[in-house]
Amino acid sequence: MTREEKSRVIEDLTAQLADTNVVYIADISNLNAETTSNLRRACFKAGIQLNVVKNTLLEKAMEASSNDYGDLPSILKGNTSIMIAENGNAPAKIIKEFRKKSDKPILKGAYIHQAVFIGDNQLDALIALKSKEEVIGEIIGLLQSPAKNVISALKSGGGKIAGIVKTLSER
Template sequence: MKSTEKKVIIDNLKDQIDSYSHFYLTDISGLNAEDTSSLRRLCFKQDVKLVVAKNTLLRKALEGSSKNAEELYDALKGNTSIMFTETGNVPAKLIKDFSKKYKKPVLKAAYVEESVYMGENQLDALIAVKSKNELIGDVVALLQSPMQTLLSQLQSGGNTIHGVLETLKERE
């Protein structure tokens, strides 16, 4: 491969690393063409971009990116594929579901919510990571809860008062 071709690949990877909020480094070696195609279709359906890259080119792209991901360099051994996503926990769920049947992909490392996760044992922690939108939804729900409680108490109190007034009216 010519150095100009390598530079184009490095620049392309760097742009993808910078443009996506989260990415996973996985090993999909050992999957046959049919299984790899199934994985790619599943990734496409869940808005995950799957890219296979050489470790040296990926390392240079990581070095040139705006992300602080030096800890990921140790994971760049063997076959490496990258899963780019905007939602942090989607690839983790995808990996867990797909690997039940095929034993692949194997999680090497992940860059999620500006944190680095190393090793396959971090998969459950990554599944539990909530996206920014999910966290905002939780905060909004917590903020609404006291108001909803107050409104329901006022409504039930109003119903009680109405019932007492109706009873008094009937006595007369």
């Protein structure tokens, strides 16, 4: 690669990193062609962009980015691929699914909404993360619950009061 090509790749990577808040770094080396194709297909279906990158170029793109990637550049050794997604736990679910059949991909680290996760042992914690939509749905459910209780109490209470007034008026 010439310097000009490298600088173009760094600019492209920097733009990709700036446009997203979810970046997973994984090792997919030693996967055969069929498994790699299946992984790429699964990522595409889940809306995840999977790219194999050079460590030095990714490190320079991380440095040029406005995001703080913490210690992530220190894990850029060996073969590296990045998974860029909108949903914070989607890449972790894909990795976990593929690990049932193979020992790869191995999670090196992840950057999710300004939080940095390093190591393959973080995979279960990343799977447990809830998406923005799930959290909003839970909050709305929690907010609706007291209002529903008040309305149902008023409806049932109205019947009781009417019954008591009717009984008292008959006496």
